[in-house]
Amino acid sequence: QVQLVESGGGLVQAGGSLRLSCAASGGTFSAYTMGWFRQAPGKEREVVAIISYSGSITDYADSVKGRFTMSRDNVKNTVYLQMNSLKSEDTAVYYCAADRGLFRGTRYYQVRAMDYWGKGTLVTVSS
Numbered sequence: 001q002v003q004l005v006e007s008g009g010g011l012v013q014a015g016g017s018l019r020l021s022c023a024a025s026g027g028t029f030s031a032y033t034m035g036w037f038r039q040a041p042g043k044e045r046e047v048v049a050i051i052s053y054s055g056s057i058t059d060y061a062d063s064v065k066g067r068f069t070m071s072r073d074n075v076k077n078t079v080y081l082q083m084n085s086l087k088s089e090d091t092a093v094y095y096c097a098a099d100r101g102l103f104r105g106t107r108y109y110q111v112r113a114m115d116y117w118g119k120g121t122l123v124t125v126s127s
Contacts, residue, residue, distance in 0.1 A: 002027035002116040004096045009121030012086055016125075020081040022096030022118060030054075030074040033099040035114055036081045038092035038123075047110050048094070049081060052103035059105040064090075088127040093120040 049070035097114035
């Protein structure tokens with residue numbers, strides 16, 4: 001069983017930056033595909049970014065390409081989401097998730113849930 005704890009959310013002005021972190025414990029972190037998802041008020045959850053177990057492959061939702069960067073540190077058992085040029089529409093609860101399967105792109109995970117989930121961290125972008 002993997003436990004995931006997100007941190008780094010908060011209030012930021014449009015155009016600003018935040019870095020989210022997700023610390024994992026209780027499993028073989030380096031074996032998992034990891035993802036960041038978000039859910040805005042009144043909207044369905046959407047995938048933001050996916051990273052392979054080694055960190056060599058990433059995929060991003062079109063809405064965040066060029067602005068967000070996902071990375072991982074398999075020594076620290078942590079994944080990160082660097083968010084730049086934030087927009088009001090990025091306001092959401094951001095969730096970290098882990099999957100035991102091989103890397104799939106964002107389209108796959110838009111319709112399939114990962115195996116383990118954190119409780120989320122709120123990001124609010126003021127315009």
